[in-house]
Amino acid sequence: RSQPIESNEIKAEAARRVKIGIYFATWWALNVVFNIYNKKVLNAFPYPWLTSTLSLACGSLMMLVSWASRMTEAPKTDLEFWKTLFPVAVAHTIGHVAATVSMSKVAVSFTHIIKSGEPAFSVLVSRFLLGETFPLAVYLSLLPIIGGCALAAVTELNFNMTGFMGAMISNLAFVFRNIFSKKGMKGKSVSGMNYYACLSMLSLFILTPFAIAVEGPQMWAEGWQAAISQIGPNFIWWVAAQSVFYHLYNQVSYMSLDEISPLTFSIGNTMKRISVIVSSIIIFRTPVQPVNALGAAIAILGTFLYSQAKQ
Ligand code: 3PG
Numbered sequence: 001r002s003q004p005i006e007s008n009e010i011k012a013e014a015a016r017r018v019k020i021g022i023y024f025a026t027w028w029a030l031n032v033v034f035n036i037y038n039k040k041v042l043n044a045f046p047y048p049w050l051t052s053t054l055s056l057a058c059g060s061l062m063m064l065v066s067w068a069s070r071m072t073e074a075p076k077t078d079l080e081f082w083k084t085l086f087p088v089a090v091a092h093t094i095g096h097v098a099a100t101v102s103m104s105k106v107a108v109s110f111t112h113i114i115k116s117g118e119p120a121f122s123v124l125v126s127r128f129l130l131g132e133t134f135p136l137a138v139y140l141s142l143l144p145i146i147g148g149c150a151l152a153a154v155t156e157l158n159f160n161m162t163g164f165m166g167a168m169i170s171n172l173a174f175v176f177r178n179i180f181s182k183k184g185m186k187g188k189s190v191s192g193m194n195y196y197a198c199l200s201m202l203s204l205f206i207l208t209p210f211a212i213a214v215e216g217p218q219m220w221a222e223g224w225q226a227a228i229s230q231i232g233p234n235f236i237w238w239v240a241a242q243s244v245f246y247h248l249y250n251q252v253s254y255m256s257l258d259e260i261s262p263l264t265f266s267i268g269n270t271m272k273r274i275s276v277i278v279s280s281i282i283i284f285r286t287p288v289q290p291v292n293a294l295g296a297a298i299a300i301l302g303t304f305l306y307s308q309a310k311q
Contacts, residue, residue: 016259023256028272030249032279037242038100039108039284044235045227048100049211050220054239056096056204059247063197075194082202088180089202095173097207102166108280109288110156112273113296114167117149119266119306121171122178130179137309141302148299155292182262192258196251263310270303 041051067074102111120142126132153164181195190198227235257265277296281288 020256020259020264023252023259024268024271027249027252027256027268028275030245030252031272032275034242034245034249035103035108035112035276035280036283037238037245039103039280041235041238041242042100042104044231045223045239046104047215047220047223048104049097049207049215051239051242052097052100053204053207053211055243055246056200056207058240058243059197059200059250060204062244062247063194063200067197072193075190075198077190077198081190082198084180084183085198085202088177089199089206091173091177091180092199093203093206095170095177096203097210098166098169098173100166102163102170104163105160105166106156106158106163107284107286109277109286109296110152110158110163111167112276112280113152113299114149114164115171116270116273116296116299116303117145118171118174118269119303120145120149121175122266123306125172125175125179135309138306141306141309144298144302145306146302148295148297148302151295152292152299153295155289155295157287157289157292178262192254192256193251196254199254200247200250263307267304267307270300270307274300 038051042048045051063072066072099111099115102114123134123138123142127134153159181199231238253265253269256268260268280286
Protein backbone atom coordinates (compact mmCIF):
# COMPACT_ATOMS: atom_id res chain seq x y z
CA ARG A 1 0.00 0.00 0.00
CA SER A 2 2.89 2.33 0.57
CA GLN A 3 4.03 1.97 -3.05
CA PRO A 4 1.51 4.39 -4.69
CA ILE A 5 2.22 6.94 -1.96
CA GLU A 6 5.95 6.64 -2.58
CA SER A 7 5.56 6.94 -6.33
CA ASN A 8 3.30 9.99 -5.85
CA GLU A 9 5.99 11.56 -3.70
CA ILE A 10 8.64 10.84 -6.32
CA LYS A 11 6.42 12.38 -9.01
CA ALA A 12 5.76 15.47 -6.88
CA GLU A 13 9.50 15.89 -6.21
CA ALA A 14 10.28 15.49 -9.94
CA ALA A 15 7.61 18.10 -10.80
CA ARG A 16 9.07 20.48 -8.21
CA ARG A 17 12.54 20.09 -9.72
CA VAL A 18 11.26 20.74 -13.22
CA LYS A 19 9.47 23.86 -11.96
CA ILE A 20 12.61 25.18 -10.24
CA GLY A 21 14.66 24.36 -13.38
CA ILE A 22 12.21 26.41 -15.46
CA TYR A 23 12.39 29.30 -12.97
CA PHE A 24 16.19 29.28 -13.04
CA ALA A 25 16.48 29.09 -16.83
CA THR A 26 13.94 31.92 -17.22
CA TRP A 27 15.67 34.04 -14.57
CA TRP A 28 19.09 33.70 -16.26
CA ALA A 29 17.79 34.29 -19.78
CA LEU A 30 15.86 37.43 -18.71
CA ASN A 31 18.93 38.66 -16.84
CA VAL A 32 21.22 38.24 -19.84
CA VAL A 33 18.81 40.25 -22.03
CA PHE A 34 18.53 42.95 -19.33
CA ASN A 35 22.31 43.27 -19.03
CA ILE A 36 22.82 43.57 -22.76
CA TYR A 37 20.15 46.23 -23.33
CA ASN A 38 21.13 48.08 -20.17
CA LYS A 39 24.73 48.35 -21.41
CA LYS A 40 23.67 49.29 -24.96
CA VAL A 41 21.55 52.09 -23.46
CA LEU A 42 24.32 53.25 -21.10
CA ASN A 43 26.88 53.34 -23.94
CA ALA A 44 24.73 55.84 -25.85
CA PHE A 45 23.09 57.56 -22.87
CA PRO A 46 25.38 57.54 -19.80
CA TYR A 47 22.76 58.45 -17.18
CA PRO A 48 22.56 55.44 -14.85
CA TRP A 49 20.42 57.22 -12.24
CA LEU A 50 17.68 57.77 -14.82
CA THR A 51 17.87 54.27 -16.33
CA SER A 52 17.67 52.77 -12.80
CA THR A 53 14.62 54.90 -12.08
CA LEU A 54 12.97 53.92 -15.36
CA SER A 55 13.44 50.20 -14.62
CA LEU A 56 11.64 50.61 -11.29
CA ALA A 57 8.94 52.83 -12.83
CA CYS A 58 8.27 50.36 -15.62
CA GLY A 59 7.97 47.44 -13.17
CA SER A 60 5.68 49.44 -10.89
CA LEU A 61 3.45 50.37 -13.81
CA MET A 62 3.29 46.79 -15.11
CA MET A 63 2.22 45.54 -11.69
CA LEU A 64 -0.37 48.32 -11.17
CA VAL A 65 -1.91 47.40 -14.53
CA SER A 66 -1.90 43.72 -13.67
CA TRP A 67 -3.62 44.44 -10.30
CA ALA A 68 -6.17 46.80 -11.87
CA SER A 69 -7.02 44.33 -14.65
CA ARG A 70 -7.15 41.51 -12.05
CA MET A 71 -4.56 39.50 -13.90
CA THR A 72 -2.86 39.25 -10.52
CA GLU A 73 -4.64 39.66 -7.24
CA ALA A 74 -3.41 42.78 -5.40
CA PRO A 75 -1.82 42.01 -2.02
CA LYS A 76 -3.50 42.99 1.23
CA THR A 77 -0.97 45.12 3.02
CA ASP A 78 -0.98 47.25 6.16
CA LEU A 79 1.25 50.02 7.49
CA GLU A 80 3.34 47.47 9.35
CA PHE A 81 4.12 45.72 6.02
CA TRP A 82 5.37 48.95 4.41
CA LYS A 83 7.40 49.83 7.50
CA THR A 84 9.17 46.45 7.39
CA LEU A 85 9.64 46.85 3.64
CA PHE A 86 11.29 50.26 3.99
CA PRO A 87 14.84 49.09 4.92
CA VAL A 88 14.62 46.41 2.20
CA ALA A 89 13.70 49.11 -0.33
CA VAL A 90 16.53 51.41 0.79
CA ALA A 91 19.03 48.56 0.32
CA HIS A 92 17.47 47.52 -3.01
CA THR A 93 17.65 51.11 -4.29
CA ILE A 94 21.30 51.55 -3.29
CA GLY A 95 22.29 48.13 -4.67
CA HIS A 96 20.47 48.74 -7.96
CA VAL A 97 21.75 52.25 -8.63
CA ALA A 98 25.31 51.34 -7.57
CA ALA A 99 25.38 48.34 -9.96
CA THR A 100 24.03 50.49 -12.80
CA VAL A 101 26.57 53.27 -12.14
CA SER A 102 29.24 50.56 -12.17
CA MET A 103 28.05 49.19 -15.52
CA SER A 104 28.05 52.68 -16.99
CA LYS A 105 31.79 52.91 -16.24
CA VAL A 106 33.19 49.42 -16.86
CA ALA A 107 32.46 46.27 -18.91
CA VAL A 108 29.36 44.31 -17.84
CA SER A 109 31.60 41.28 -17.29
CA PHE A 110 33.80 43.19 -14.81
CA THR A 111 30.80 44.37 -12.74
CA HIS A 112 29.52 40.79 -12.56
CA ILE A 113 32.93 39.34 -11.65
CA ILE A 114 33.08 41.71 -8.67
CA LYS A 115 29.43 40.92 -7.91
CA SER A 116 30.28 37.22 -7.74
CA GLY A 117 32.09 38.18 -4.52
CA GLU A 118 28.75 38.83 -2.78
CA PRO A 119 29.00 35.72 -0.50
CA ALA A 120 32.19 37.17 1.03
CA PHE A 121 30.27 40.31 1.98
CA SER A 122 27.46 38.18 3.37
CA VAL A 123 29.83 36.28 5.68
CA LEU A 124 31.69 39.42 6.80
CA VAL A 125 28.47 41.34 7.58
CA SER A 126 26.96 38.36 9.42
CA ARG A 127 30.18 37.83 11.39
CA PHE A 128 31.05 41.41 12.35
CA LEU A 129 27.66 43.11 12.50
CA LEU A 130 25.35 40.27 13.54
CA GLY A 131 27.89 38.25 15.55
CA GLU A 132 27.10 35.00 13.65
CA THR A 133 29.92 32.48 13.46
CA PHE A 134 30.57 29.95 10.68
CA PRO A 135 32.57 26.73 10.30
CA LEU A 136 36.22 27.19 9.34
CA ALA A 137 35.54 25.84 5.81
CA VAL A 138 33.24 28.83 5.14
CA TYR A 139 35.97 31.32 6.06
CA LEU A 140 38.50 29.39 3.95
CA SER A 141 36.17 29.54 0.93
CA LEU A 142 36.38 33.33 1.12
CA LEU A 143 40.07 33.20 0.19
CA PRO A 144 39.50 32.16 -3.47
CA ILE A 145 36.49 34.50 -3.71
CA ILE A 146 38.41 37.55 -2.50
CA GLY A 147 41.69 36.50 -4.17
CA GLY A 148 39.97 35.76 -7.50
CA CYS A 149 38.08 39.07 -7.51
CA ALA A 150 41.28 40.94 -6.60
CA LEU A 151 43.23 39.24 -9.40
CA ALA A 152 40.46 40.02 -11.90
CA ALA A 153 40.35 43.64 -10.72
CA VAL A 154 44.10 44.34 -10.93
CA THR A 155 44.37 42.75 -14.38
CA GLU A 156 41.23 44.41 -15.78
CA LEU A 157 42.24 46.34 -18.90
CA ASN A 158 39.58 49.02 -18.48
CA PHE A 159 39.70 49.38 -14.72
CA ASN A 160 37.82 52.36 -13.35
CA MET A 161 37.50 53.20 -9.66
CA THR A 162 33.84 54.31 -9.81
CA GLY A 163 32.98 51.12 -11.68
CA PHE A 164 34.77 49.00 -9.10
CA MET A 165 33.34 50.81 -6.07
CA GLY A 166 29.82 50.72 -7.54
CA ALA A 167 29.95 46.92 -7.76
CA MET A 168 31.39 46.69 -4.22
CA ILE A 169 28.66 48.98 -2.80
CA SER A 170 26.05 46.95 -4.66
CA ASN A 171 27.38 43.77 -3.00
CA LEU A 172 27.16 45.30 0.44
CA ALA A 173 23.69 46.75 -0.12
CA PHE A 174 22.32 43.46 -1.49
CA VAL A 175 23.58 41.55 1.54
CA PHE A 176 21.50 43.89 3.72
CA ARG A 177 18.56 43.61 1.31
CA ASN A 178 18.65 39.82 1.61
CA ILE A 179 18.91 39.90 5.41
CA PHE A 180 16.00 42.37 5.71
CA SER A 181 13.84 40.63 3.07
CA LYS A 182 14.17 37.28 4.77
CA LYS A 183 12.73 38.89 7.92
CA GLY A 184 10.07 40.77 5.93
CA MET A 185 8.80 37.79 3.91
CA LYS A 186 8.67 35.38 6.85
CA GLY A 187 5.11 34.52 7.93
CA LYS A 188 3.61 37.01 5.46
CA SER A 189 0.84 36.07 3.05
CA VAL A 190 2.23 38.29 0.26
CA SER A 191 3.54 36.18 -2.66
CA GLY A 192 7.07 36.58 -4.07
CA MET A 193 5.66 38.36 -7.14
CA ASN A 194 3.67 40.89 -5.14
CA TYR A 195 6.44 41.35 -2.60
CA TYR A 196 8.79 42.36 -5.41
CA ALA A 197 6.08 44.64 -6.91
CA CYS A 198 5.73 46.54 -3.61
CA LEU A 199 9.52 46.67 -3.32
CA SER A 200 9.78 48.29 -6.78
CA MET A 201 7.16 50.90 -5.93
CA LEU A 202 8.78 51.89 -2.65
CA SER A 203 12.25 51.96 -4.26
CA LEU A 204 10.94 54.15 -7.06
CA PHE A 205 9.58 56.58 -4.46
CA ILE A 206 12.97 56.66 -2.69
CA LEU A 207 15.11 56.91 -5.84
CA THR A 208 13.25 59.56 -7.88
CA PRO A 209 14.30 62.67 -5.87
CA PHE A 210 17.92 61.49 -5.78
CA ALA A 211 17.97 60.82 -9.54
CA ILE A 212 16.64 64.34 -10.16
CA ALA A 213 19.24 65.82 -7.79
CA VAL A 214 22.22 63.88 -9.19
CA GLU A 215 21.42 64.07 -12.94
CA GLY A 216 18.21 66.03 -13.54
CA PRO A 217 15.90 66.79 -16.48
CA GLN A 218 18.28 69.13 -18.29
CA MET A 219 21.08 66.56 -18.59
CA TRP A 220 18.53 63.91 -19.55
CA ALA A 221 17.00 66.03 -22.31
CA GLU A 222 20.41 66.84 -23.84
CA GLY A 223 21.60 63.24 -23.50
CA TRP A 224 18.39 61.96 -25.05
CA GLN A 225 18.81 64.18 -28.12
CA ALA A 226 22.38 62.95 -28.55
CA ALA A 227 21.34 59.30 -28.19
CA ILE A 228 18.50 59.64 -30.69
CA SER A 229 20.75 61.32 -33.24
CA GLN A 230 23.39 58.59 -32.76
CA ILE A 231 21.12 55.51 -32.64
CA GLY A 232 17.88 56.68 -34.24
CA PRO A 233 14.27 56.42 -33.03
CA ASN A 234 14.78 52.73 -32.15
CA PHE A 235 16.68 53.89 -29.07
CA ILE A 236 13.41 54.12 -27.16
CA TRP A 237 12.91 50.36 -27.63
CA TRP A 238 16.29 49.67 -26.08
CA VAL A 239 15.26 51.72 -23.05
CA ALA A 240 11.91 49.90 -22.92
CA ALA A 241 13.67 46.52 -23.18
CA GLN A 242 16.14 47.22 -20.35
CA SER A 243 13.27 48.42 -18.14
CA VAL A 244 10.84 45.56 -18.84
CA PHE A 245 13.54 42.88 -18.57
CA TYR A 246 14.85 44.34 -15.31
CA HIS A 247 11.44 43.92 -13.76
CA LEU A 248 10.82 40.47 -15.21
CA TYR A 249 14.12 38.91 -14.11
CA ASN A 250 13.74 40.27 -10.59
CA GLN A 251 10.13 39.13 -10.42
CA VAL A 252 11.07 35.59 -11.46
CA SER A 253 13.95 35.56 -8.98
CA TYR A 254 11.61 36.55 -6.12
CA MET A 255 9.09 33.93 -7.31
CA SER A 256 11.78 31.27 -7.12
CA LEU A 257 12.86 32.53 -3.69
CA ASP A 258 9.36 31.48 -2.55
CA GLU A 259 10.17 27.88 -3.52
CA ILE A 260 13.84 27.42 -2.64
CA SER A 261 16.23 28.05 0.23
CA PRO A 262 18.38 31.20 0.28
CA LEU A 263 21.40 28.94 -0.25
CA THR A 264 20.03 27.37 -3.46
CA PHE A 265 19.11 30.90 -4.49
CA SER A 266 22.66 32.16 -4.10
CA ILE A 267 24.05 29.20 -6.10
CA GLY A 268 21.52 30.01 -8.84
CA ASN A 269 22.62 33.65 -8.73
CA THR A 270 26.29 32.73 -9.22
CA MET A 271 25.43 30.50 -12.18
CA LYS A 272 23.44 33.40 -13.58
CA ARG A 273 26.59 35.56 -13.43
CA ILE A 274 28.54 33.00 -15.46
CA SER A 275 25.96 33.25 -18.27
CA VAL A 276 26.03 37.06 -18.11
CA ILE A 277 29.84 37.25 -18.07
CA VAL A 278 30.25 34.87 -21.01
CA SER A 279 27.46 36.32 -23.16
CA SER A 280 28.46 39.96 -22.57
CA ILE A 281 32.12 39.23 -23.42
CA ILE A 282 30.98 37.70 -26.73
CA ILE A 283 28.41 40.38 -27.60
CA PHE A 284 30.46 43.44 -26.62
CA ARG A 285 33.77 41.86 -27.74
CA THR A 286 35.28 42.71 -24.36
CA PRO A 287 39.05 42.23 -24.39
CA VAL A 288 40.08 39.69 -21.72
CA GLN A 289 43.59 38.61 -20.81
CA PRO A 290 44.08 34.98 -19.71
CA VAL A 291 45.11 36.04 -16.19
CA ASN A 292 41.98 38.19 -15.95
CA ALA A 293 39.78 35.23 -16.90
CA LEU A 294 41.68 33.09 -14.39
CA GLY A 295 40.79 35.56 -11.61
CA ALA A 296 37.10 35.37 -12.56
CA ALA A 297 37.19 31.57 -12.67
CA ILE A 298 38.86 31.37 -9.22
CA ALA A 299 36.26 33.76 -7.73
CA ILE A 300 33.37 31.75 -9.15
CA LEU A 301 34.89 28.46 -8.03
CA GLY A 302 35.24 30.03 -4.56
CA THR A 303 31.53 30.81 -4.56
CA PHE A 304 30.75 27.14 -5.24
CA LEU A 305 33.12 26.05 -2.45
CA TYR A 306 31.38 28.55 -0.20
CA SER A 307 27.95 27.07 -0.96
CA GLN A 308 29.28 23.55 -0.26
CA ALA A 309 30.87 24.71 3.00
CA LYS A 310 27.64 26.42 4.12
CA GLN A 311 25.64 23.25 3.50
C1 3PG B 1 20.87 46.03 -10.84
O1 3PG B 1 20.80 46.86 -11.70
O2 3PG B 1 20.10 46.00 -9.85
C2 3PG B 1 21.92 44.99 -10.96
O3 3PG B 1 22.23 44.69 -12.27
C3 3PG B 1 21.49 43.85 -10.15
O4 3PG B 1 22.33 42.83 -10.23
P1 3PG B 1 21.94 41.40 -9.73
O5 3PG B 1 20.45 41.28 -9.68
O6 3PG B 1 22.54 40.55 -10.79
O7 3PG B 1 22.60 41.24 -8.39
